[in-house]
Amino acid sequence: MSQPTSMSSAAHVYRRFVPQPVRSVAATTVPAGVRRKVKGGLARTLSRREARLHRKALRRVRRAGLGQSERRTKASDGRVAHVHTGLTVDLARRLDHDLVTQALDAAEVPWFAVPGLDDRRLCIAVMQKDKGTVRRVLRALMEEHTGYLVSVSPAAGDTRETPGSHIKAWKNYGKARVIRLTWLRTDPTENLWLGEDQGIEIEFWATNTDLPQERLIGPRPNRVQRAVPAEAPGVEIGLDRLCGYCDNDGDLEPTVTLENFDVPRLEEVTFPVDAVLLWQHATPWGEELLRASLRSLHQYTPWVDVVHIVAQAEPPAWLRGNERLSVVRARPGAEWQLAQLPDLADHFLLLRPGALFGRPVRPFDYFTPGGGTRPRRGAWNASESFAEWVRAGYSATGRLTGHGYAPGPQPYRTDVLSRLVEAGASALPVEDDQMLPTAPGTHPMDGVAHHFGYVAGFADPSGEAWTALHAALPGIGIRLERLLVRRDLQQLQFHGLGTDQARAGGGTQAVVRFLHKYFPVPSVFEHDGAGAPTDPDTPS
Structure with missing residues (x-):
């Protein structure tokens, strides 16, 4: 008989065209052998018809040339x-x-x-x-x-x-x-x-x-x-x-x-969003952090308009400049003046070295349709509460904060940075996260700017999944393997790749190997055939 799962099976056709009273009478008056013979003939006819229709559909698909892969x-x-x-x-x-x-x-x-x-x-x-x-x-x-x-x-x-x-x-x-x-x-x-x-x-x-x-x-x-x-x-x-x-x-x-x-989605963000990457470390592992950040943008944020690289060191030769990538030379500490960056959109994502996207994200994950930012809440402890950024945020707003802000990609508005300057807030000293022996807390700029934006009604802190890892962390290889298998975190942040502990203990090499596997696809910002990923076992 024809396949019972088919919509045109013998049983389906029999029930459709033969009324229930007739089926009941046939079941008691027509010999079973005759009924089986009739149903078998019907099934064979339907099977031949189904096979003919399948071949016809297959010819259509082949003529259309659908389904091409390498x-x-x-x-x-x-x-x-x-x-x-x-x-x-x-x-x-x-x-x-x-x-x-x-x-x-x-x-x-x-x-x-x-x-x-x-x-x-x-x-x-x-x-x-x-x-x-x-x-x-x-x-x-x-x-x-x-x-x-x-x-x-x-x-x-x-x-x-x-x-x-x-x-x-x-x-x-x-x-x-x-x-x-x-x-x-x-x-x-x-x-x-x-x-x-x-x-x-x-x-x-x-x-x-x-x-x-x-x-x-x-x-x-x-x-x-x-x-x-x-x-x-x-x-x-x-x-x-x-x-x-x-x-x-x-x-x-x-x-x-x-x-x-054709109706706008409730969470649809219609304004342009740029990305700003900080380039600080002219080392092999520093280049791999920059390469991974660009690949994470290319892979998981296709809606980003223009990528701006603020370079405090000589940019790598493998960078490909185009209408979607601009490179601006700057001095250390320039991140506090990002509002002055030429042609920067009013809303942008800031990625410091080691900040990455771990899975696909939407503009709504970082911005509200009305233009507000949605920074991630971070840990809050005694040392964080006494941090210098907490005092600076209170001085600028007159309001206390009750939580920190997570590391990783950060949503910003240029007008919030401009208002901070107008409010008399000064730039706080910033340490190099890749040279610190332990994972830092809230970045001073993030803490002050996001707290100021929240008080002014421009920011709505949220709590999506994120993680921060220090390259000198014992057993980091197991954690990296888990991240590679799951790929379930929205944003990642790596610290301490330049520390002696991380390089001596193999943590720097482990992170670089992880980045090669997590982001294997080159971005549109890399020259073809140039700037191949650095061997993680090469000393930096």
Whole structure:
């Protein structure tokens, strides 16, 4: 018989076209052998039809040339992954989107994007009546470009490790209202793996004719509305309008949605955000910290407009200057005058040496839609409460602070720095965090500026996951291995790479090796074939 999981199985067709009273009479009057013979013939006919339709869908997919990758490899759990040079989270998301939408176009299935509740995944809507065609074309797509699917609503993840080209991967499809398609992707070093937390979700929408105006009804809530007019016009929209993690470059290919869904997200940040990197250490490990910071920006913050490098030492030769990268020479202590940096956006992220992004972030993770900053709260103890920045913050605002601020990438507004100067706040002495024997507390500039912004109503401290590690920490290798496996922290900060303890104990080399594995994909700010990562065992 035809596969029982198929929407056009013999049992499904038999129940659909033969009324229940007739089936009941047949069960008592028609011999069992005759019934089996009739059902067997029906099953064979349907199987041949299904095979013919699958071959037709496969030809369409092949003619469209979908599913290109450099080669295939296997993940640790045995699933097939696709290798791409220059892989980024944003590129993987766009590859998935283009694969699915082009396959649907090849099968002439109408679709539109839906602003889903989960920003990690893009959502595509198709009509319930096209469910059979969608299954065939997506199965053919996954035969050409191996991927995986699960049922999201109702939830069923038992097909997670079964390739989507196999019939049994679709056993939950008949009852599914929402499915998720994922493709595992990795870079040539196979250190960066993407796809598990991304993918494309497909919703099956129904038509409702209870009202005079026909409506389309979604299977679950979304960010805007669950019911839209059936005659709603389609409009082009950038992926960044549907997903906060996407690049907001207007030159990129848009997607299609309904006019009713072209509504700004509640957390959407529309103003430009720059990044400022401090370059201080003209050493091999110092270059690796700078390289890793640039790669973390390239990999996890594609929405950043321009990267400004404030160089207190000779910039590395491997830096590639372009319209998105500017290098400004400065003296030590220049970070207190960043508001004077030429062409700097009003809102920017400040990355000191060792500050990194650990996973994809949105502008909303660091800024509010109204323009406020969202710095991370840090530890608070007796020594922190007596720090010089606490006294300086009280002098500038007349208000006491009750917490410190976490290290790592920092959100800033230029007008807050300007107001600090107008309030008479002076620059505090700043120590080199990479030369301190222990991990420092709140950076003086962060403490004063964020406290001033909070009192003035320009900052709203938050508490996302972060970590700070000193390179001389005993057993740092185990901690780094855990970070590499989990990749679950939003921001990282490394201290003490220049200390004698870290270099003698192997901590500096361990951190550099970690950076090579955590950020294997070169950024657009590095010259091709130049400035290869430094051997971590080379003395600095």
